[in-house]
Amino acid sequence: MHAWLCENPVGVEALQWKELPTPEPKAGEVRVAIRAASLNFPDLLIVQNKYQMKPPLPFVPGSEYAGTVEAVGEGVSHVKVGDAVAAFAGTGGFATHAVVSAALVMPLPEGFAFDDAAAFVLTYGTTHHALVDRAALKAGETLLVLGAAGGVGTAAIQIGKVLGARVIAAASSDEKCALCRDIGADETINYATANIRDELKRLTGGKGPDVVYDPVGGDLAEPVFRSIGWRGRYLVVGFAQGGIPALPWNLALLKGASIVGVFWGDFARREPKAHAAALTELAKWYAEGKIKPVIDQRLPMRELPAAYARMGSRQVRGKLVMING
Numbered sequence: 001m002h003a004w005l006c007e008n009p010v011g012v013e014a015l016q017w018k019e020l021p022t023p024e025p026k027a028g029e030v031r032v033a034i035r036a037a038s039l040n041f042p043d044l045l046i047v048q049n050k051y052q053m054k055p056p057l058p059f060v061p062g063s064e065y066a067g068t069v070e071a072v073g074e075g076v077s078h079v080k081v082g083d084a085v086a087a088f089a090g091t092g093g094f095a096t097h098a099v100v101s102a103a104l105v106m107p108l109p110e111g112f113a114f115d116d117a118a119a120f121v122l123t124y125g126t127t128h129h130a131l132v133d134r135a136a137l138k139a140g141e142t143l144l145v146l147g148a149a150g151g152v153g154t155a156a157i158q159i160g161k162v163l164g165a166r167v168i169a170a171a172s173s174d175e176k177c178a179l180c181r182d183i184g185a186d187e188t189i190n191y192a193t194a195n196i197r198d199e200l201k202r203l204t205g206g207k208g209p210d211v212v213y214d215p216v217g218g219d220l221a222e223p224v225f226r227s228i229g230w231r232g233r234y235l236v237v238g239f240a241q242g243g244i245p246a247l248p249w250n251l252a253l254l255k256g257a258s259i260v261g262v263f264w265g266d267f268a269r270r271e272p273k274a275h276a277a278a279l280t281e282l283a284k285w286y287a288e289g290k291i292k293p294v295i296d297q298r299l300p301m302r303e304l305p306a307a308y309a310r311m312g313s314r315q316v317r318g319k320l321v322m323i324n325g
């Protein structure tokens, strides 16, 4: 097998494409021949030692992938050799093969493409948890999505529309805004050129959005929180801009508004039944054609550094997917 090995987490440039012995699965594990693996923001942080999870060295990055089961260890019963599966394992995906705990592997429903499956669980799982579970977004409410052309942002536009919300997508360029409209956003705001507070006032008739989905953080958060509607819910999803916002608490009081944390990884671990139910609903929406990952580019696995560079320079529109074969 071949894999992108991280022996020294000082950045993407230290990753090396290496030939390694193909591992055999132990009891409770499976070996997956990887067909596709997607790039998520934490994959960028983890190779720089900036992510909350710090795997023992050396490790293979790549949190999310899909492929075919090639071997199963003792005691594995829910998948068998030849099954198409998706895995969310935190690491291991930027390779030709991975051995992973069977508990982290789920069989793919008929008709689920490998590239879509590799770009699905984290972005849509996070967003379902955020909008349905944490914000209780209702039909007819207004949802503002920041960083809306990115991985979780594009999922938020699509799920917002499935739930019947009016979606305002905000991003940093006209090209990104155009993509957001193509996938269903009702309105867009280019926050690199427009004043986001003025635009929100105009687009909501002064009321402000009911729910804000924020994977960006930094200096956008305070002005947007000042614009939120009465009983608004501000979803803290991530800090792609780097800065962690600090808000004056009186703003929450004045709007009867809530700051709502979203931590999908812990939700999946702590509440496995609710997580499984969310994935079942998402798979149904996918089969019905209501949601579909927006794939920016499909690149050969060997070109991982180019994919990382695209994500690091804020160019990705939707998801980058690395392909084997």
Ligand SMILES: NC(=O)c1ccc[n+]([C@@H]2O[C@H](COP(=O)([O-])OP(=O)(O)OC[C@H]3O[C@@H](n4cnc5c(N)ncnc54)[C@H](OP(=O)(O)O)[C@@H]3O)[C@@H](O)[C@H]2O)c1
Binding pocket: 039, 040, 041, 042, 122, 123, 126, 147, 148, 149, 150, 151, 152, 153, 170, 171, 172, 173, 176, 215, 216, 236, 237, 238, 239, 240, 241, 242, 262, 263, 264, 265, 311, 312, 313, 314, 316, 318
């Ligand atoms: N809470 C959870 O459970 C959870 C789960 C998944 C992901 N996340 C977090 O959500 C965030 C987004 O993840 P993603 O996979 O959707 O990433 P992504 O595809 O790269 O999207 C991030 C967006 O953030 C914006 N951005 C602003 N400043 C940036 C900067 N300096 N560098 C890069 N992007 C910047 C970009 O949009 P514009 O150019 O339009 O501003 C970009 O499209 C990350 O912080 C990730 O860790 C959290």
